[in-house]
Structures are given as structure tokens and as C-alpha cells.
Amino acid sequence: MTSILLTVLGIVIFFVGLLVSIAWHELGHLSTAKLFGVRVPQYMVGFGPTLWSKKKGDTEYGIKAIPLGGYIRMIGMFPPGKDGRIEARSTSPWRGMIEDARSAAYEELQPGDETRLFYTRKPWKRVIVMFAGPFMNLILAVALFLSVFMFVGINKSTTTVDSVVPCVVSQSDNRACTAADKPSPAKAAGLQKGDRIVAFDGQPIADWATLSDRIRATKGAATLTVERDGEQKVLNATLTTNKVLKKDANGDPVKDEYVEAGYLGFGPASATIPLTFTESVDHMGVIVQSGVDSLLALPSKIPALWNAAFLGEERQADSPMGVVGAARVGGEILGLGLPMENTVAMMLFLVAGFNLSLFLFNMLPLLPLDGGHIAGALWESLRRNVAKVFRRPDPGPFDVAKLMPVAYVVAGLFICFTVLVLVADVVNPVRIS
Template sequence: MTILLTVLGIAVFAVGLLISIAWHELGHLSTAKLFGIRVPQYMVGFGPTVWSRKKGDTEYGLKAIPLGGYIRMIGMFPPDAQGRIEARSTSPWRGMIEDARSAAFEELEPGDETRLFYTRKPWKRVIVMFAGPFMNLILAVAIFLGVSMSFGFATQTTKVAGVPKCVIEQSQNRETCAKGDPVSPGYAAGLRTNDRIVAFNGKPVKDWSALSDLIRKTTGPATITVDRAGTDTVLHATLVSNQVLAKDSDGQAIEGKYVTAGYLGFISASEIVPLSFTDSVGRMGTMLEDGVDSIVALPSKIPDLWNAAFDGGERKADSPVGVVGAARISGEVMNLDQPTQNLIATLLFVVASFNLSLFLFNMLPLLPLDGGHIAGALWEAARRNLARLFKRPDPGPFDVAKLMPVAYVVAGIFICFTVLVLIADVVNPVKIS
């Protein structure tokens, strides 16, 4: 059964991956056709073609390796300064440029002169290249909002899951009371498991964050109103100071950092709580910020990845994962001892996170990524506007093909990083359990 569930989880992720790739390429395809650019191919996957069908002037198909996709647009790069599409050069760097230029025109047909990508205005090219990543962002937001508003997330609540008998500094990292530990204020006040705190010092509280803030600001006598089996009961406690984990601006505990604050002494229960639209959007914004931070931090993760892959080092929870790692996580999710709706929500969240990563990664202003083409179009627009402002001759289209040697270097770095992540995902995977 474990193997079957693992395979099912991997299969669900694979389907989500294919949909995400097809959805991304559909953004490029639809906007390219909208602006009259000829698109000979729309393919999901790489390698040998498994299935294809031609409709109009575009061939639609699936390829054997479902790890990406592409569309082919005619005239991605302009002719060179002499108006040549093909040229011969003994320089390897110049050869890369001319090979890329030739490939952009290899399927040129009569009448395509008005359907070339590079002849479109820069703002149209920006839209075509941005449309792919933007489709991934739309899918990520739609899935995330759907999951958070209909299902929700495990959230700390004001319900009591347990009451420690004594006061222990959190930095001591122990659960057993020692001789001399003072009695916990919550235990002394008669707080019980399954009580739900509804007011603190007469002030109604509906969520853990608000209650936690009130408790931390209080030392000395306080009244605690609890809902106990449907009846409100007022308890009287004398709060004390204690060393507790500090909280960040989002109200999350900061591991390893402690502050002195008021202490009541109870363990809050976690429950699956649906979020409002406003809270869901706020949480999505936090995910975007975290995603940007993760992209920026990728180079710093390489040493830990190398140690995890080749030296048996610890694979940290925030370590980058690739497609194989995400598939393994999906398989592991299906073996968790949780209700089916929890498993479905978690798998959907994995797919949403993957789409968010696709959006952020593709927006890097580097060729061969979509962001590189966007940067080229924006630079062309800036050059032409400056020339018009200073009444100089139009400099013409920016020749993105000249950046192909850099693109090959960037692609080589990405490939090496991808291989490193793949090895780590196989020999030392991230485990959610």
C-alpha cells in the first residue's frame, strides 16, 4: 500500500507539472498569435515526439521527457548589421550568435516577413515573453486562494491542548518539571485541556496571535474567560515573567531568539482554519516575498547542497529541491496519516509552490530565460526613446543574439546547479516527515 500511495502521489505531481508547463506555454502562444507572430510549434516536454497534430500553421504535441516545454516563434532575433540571416565565422563566440540567428529563421516561409517576433514593438514582445510566467503566477494564486479559503491551514488557536504544571524557560529545552520550578500560572488558575480562551482581562480574543500579544504584555493578576463545554467560566491567574521565543513582524516564533515576557502557561491547539480572502492574499504576499528571498539566496545554498549530495551532510528543510525532489515529497505526502482532504490540500499546495517558483525563476533578467528577452525588449525601447528625444537616428532593434554566448554560460550554470540538486534529491532527499 505504501508503494501504491507513493506512486499515486508522484503521478498526481506529474500531471500537475504537465498542466503547469502547458499553461505556461499557452501564455506565450496565445499572446504571440494575438500580435500576429507565426508559431510553428507548441510542445510540452523535450526529446522524441510522442504525439502531435497540426492545426492551422502550428504543430501541437507532447514529447517523451515531461521536464519543460517550448513554443517556436519565427524571427526571435533580427538580421545582423549587414542584413544577413546566416554568416560564417571562425570565432566560436561569433558562431554561437550566428547559429542562434539562423535557427530563428530556419522555418521562414513566403509571407512571414510581416509575422516575425523581432519586428513587433517592444511592449508587445514584453507581453509575449511575460505571458508565460504570468500564467504560472495566475495558477499559483488560484490554487493557493482556493485551498486557503475552502480548506485552510494548520493554525494555532486559543484552544488549550495542554497545561504545563510548572514554569520552564523555553531556552532550557526540557518538558519535565525540576525541583524548585515555580507552579505554572495557568495550572494554578485551573486551566484545563480543551478549554477555549475567549477573553483576556475582559477583552474578547478570537485568534492565537492576539491572545499571545496580550499575555506577553501582562505580568501580575489577570482574568481568563474560557469556554468550557459550552459554558463561559472566569479564571483568575497571576502571570509571571519568563524567557520565551521572540516573535517576528508576522507573529511567527523566531527559533533561538528569546525575550522576557508575560507567561500564562498553556499549549495552544492547532486546528485547520480556513482563511478570509484578505488573510489569504496577505499570506500569498508573504509567500512571494519568501520566494524572492529564496531565489536571491540560491548561491549561498550550494555548499550545503554539495555536502548533502557527496559528503553525507544534513539536507536542510529549506534546501532547494528540483522536479525529482518535489515528486518524492508528493509521494511522501500520500503516506501521511491524515484525512484525505488534508492530503489533497497539501498536494495542491505543492503544485502551487512549484508554479510560483516557475514565475520567479523565469523573471530573472538573464537569457535564455523569459526575463532575459523582456530585458532586451525594454533596453531597445529605452534606446529608441532616447534617440527620439535627442533627435538622433533610430538605432533599430536590439540584437539579442549578441548575448547568446552569455546565455550559453548562464544555461551551463543552471544545468550544473540542476544536476547538483538532482543528485541531492536522489541520495539525500528533503523529507517532510
């Protein structure tokens, strides 16, 4: 019963973090729109029926029933048609989409709003308004990630011995030792579980990455200075070569790729170690790059996601995950029974990852995403400047509404993908335990 309650509490905490993230995103749009004099009739967190709202000044602030998004409504998102009219004027389905979008942008138009329309603002101001929302998510993600890295830390291998490998066996063989195998250099040297290696060949060692590199670069005799039971001992080892996992640029082992390197033969213990500010920033850069790579790889993961959702195949650990899946992970985190600081760190990490995903996803230059409006404003600025250089008439504002048919197609694809992820998250969720 306690485990169930903790799981439910974890889901609730994640959704609170989700609502805060959405509200924070929309606050970026709202504050910059008001800064540039655009009238904003609505600021809403969630979709569907309104649960609570209050009007203050020009804006109605509220919370809706479905906590899966949010929005602000700005007057005049799109310019009027060439004839100056904003109502629907065509029976063509594609044209109707354009005119519907244009009409919606002028809902609640009041006397005096002619000077408070979004499309009348200079392109750079519109870029700021649309970028401010995703940027708020990026700020929150960076703040949460850095807080976790610097005040709690990350799980890292240390120079403390967790286990001693009894014999020399290639890591690619993945088999037990036999009587014919030679003892590992670590075992032959007398290395024991719990020893902390503080120097290698007389040179001080502060971290596992340095020690690992020194071992891989060495063949033959070497000395190990270890701390054991409060005393330092010097062990003599004769390193051999072995087939071991290759390291990537970040120093992490690459799955199923092997190289010949120096070999000692022990497994390092791991611990949660706080990072310095510089290390935290570097680690943050790795996470952002990983997020970009994951976003670009999203289409290639759809077949495996489909198979996991409908054919019962195993759900991959790096499979795309939606709000429901993330909420379930949040519930699992609280149910693991970890120390409080680790539990809090993992929940913050989950919310930070969600905010980073919101930033990257919204920066795609596609309508109806924020990045689509940013691209439209940049294109308008470019063509107006080109016209000025060649002394041509000002082409006027770029009519983003003309791209609404494409926006509906993109939105349809996003909805289909969201439904697919939702089904997979329900019937075959990603699990961390």
C-alpha cells in the same frame, strides 16, 4: 503494498500537475504571439522524442517524452546581421554561437513571413509575449493558493488549551521541571487541557495571535474566561515574566531569539482553519516574499546542498528541491494517510509552489530565460526613445543574439545546478514525514 501504490500515485499526480503547468505557461506565449501576428510553427510540452503531435493551422502541437519543460518556436526571435544574412559567417566560437542562434530563429521561414517575425514587433508587444508565459504560472499559483486558504485553510494555533506547562522554566533552558521551580500561572489558576479561552481580562478573544499578544503584555493579576464542558468559567491567574521566543513581523516565533515577556504557561492546540479573502491575500503576499528571499538566497545554499549530496550531511528543510524531489514529496503526501481534503490541499499547495517558482525564476533578467528577452526589449525601447528625444537616428532593434554567449554560460550554470539538485534529491531527499 498500499503505501507503495499511493506513493507512486502521488508521483504520477505531481507530474500531471507539472505538465499542466508547463502547457499553461507555453499557452501564454502562444496566445499572445498569435494575437500580435507572429507565426508560431511549434507548441511543445516536454523535450526529446515526440510522442504525439498534430498540426492545426500554422502550428504543430505536440507532447514529447521528457516532461521537464516545454517551448514554442517563433519565427524571427533575433534580427538578421548587419549585412542582412542569417547563415553562419564565422569560425569564432563566440561568434558562431550568435550566428547559430540567429539562424535557428529563421528556421522554417516561408514566403510572407517577412511581416510575421517576432523581432519586428514593437518592444511593448514583445514584452507582453515573453511575460505572458510566467504570468500564466503566477495566475495559476495565486488561484491554487487562494483556493486552499479559503476552502480548506491553514494549520493555525487556536485559543484551545492542548497542554498545561507544570512550572516556570525559561524556554531557552529546555529542561524538565524540578521541585524548586514555581508552578506555572496556568497550572496555579486551574487551566485544563481542552479549555477554550474566550476572554482575557473580560475582553473577548477570537484568535491565538491576539491572546498571545495580551499574555505577553501582562504581568500580575488577570482573569481567564474559558469554555469547559459547555459552560463558561472564570479563572483567576497571576502572570509572571519569563524568557520566551521572540516574534517576527508575522507573529511567528523566531528560532533561538528570546525576550522577557508576560507568561501564563500553556501550549495551544492547532487546527486547520479557513481564511477570509483578505487574510488569504495577506498570506499569499508572505509566500511571494518568502519565494523572492529564497531565490536570492539560492547561491548561499549551494555548499550545504553539495555536502548533502556527496558528503552525507543532513539535508536542510529549506534546501533547494528539483522536479524529482518535488515528485517524491508528492508521493509522500499521498502515503501519509491524511484526510482527503488535507491530502488534496497539500498536493495543490505543492503544484502552486512550483508555479510560483517558475514565475520568479523566469523573471530573472538573464538569457535564455523569459526575463532576459524582456530586458532586451525594454533596453531597445529605452535607447530608441532616447534617440528620438535627442533627434538621433533610430538605432534599430536591439540584437539579443549578441548576448547568446552569456546565455550559454548561464544555461551551463543552470544545468550544473540542476544536476546537483537531482543528485541530492535522489541520494538525500527532503522529507516531510
